[in-house]
Amino acid sequence: MTAHILIVEDESGIRQLVQDALSEQGFEVTAARNAQVARAAIAEKMPDIAIVDWMLPQTSGLQLIREIRLAEVTQSLPIIMLTARASEDDTIRGLEAGADDYLTKPFSTRELVSRVRAMLRRKQGHSKHTVLQNGDLTLDTASHRVSIADETVDLGQIEYRLLHFMLSNPDRVYSRAQLLDSVWGVNHFVEERTVDVHILRLRKALRKHGVNNIIDTVRGAGYRLTPA
């Protein structure tokens, strides 16, 4: 599977340079010019690695990294920080905020590509392969496959993440706001009723395979997945 890299940098020259260098190596690259665009990009498709520039307009790279670390769904997203500041103090601040690695500007694209590759290798080594089950329903995190009695269930990204989250925490009631934080992560621009829409889609997809009533609506509270 092609690795997906997100680059967050407001300087178009550097953004383009990074995008070109990584695309040339066969990576799928999403470019964001600020934190807001980055949040939306993450919500739409979770990258394998984020490259975040320290100096960004409005929300700084440092703040964005903290946000990414706080949200459950993105907390283990590997981050490479770009910085024009070579001082040890700043580097430490960046790493403390949650960056896994950093590159000081100016950097060579070869160096960047090799850091990205090293990080992907580490990620593959670490990624724990989990199979979550609830009755006939199985979710395999390695293949991203959801199946019911061996039939594949077609799910969108968000529905998959919702189900993954709820299967990991069964029999607990989650409010819409909690689901937004955990499943949508850093994108705070989504309205709470969006959760209802995706729960509906998830239920519909499961129902096609004969699984009903696995996700309960708890009136005035939110949603709960019932263990089989």
Ligand code: CA
């Ligand atoms: Ca910048």
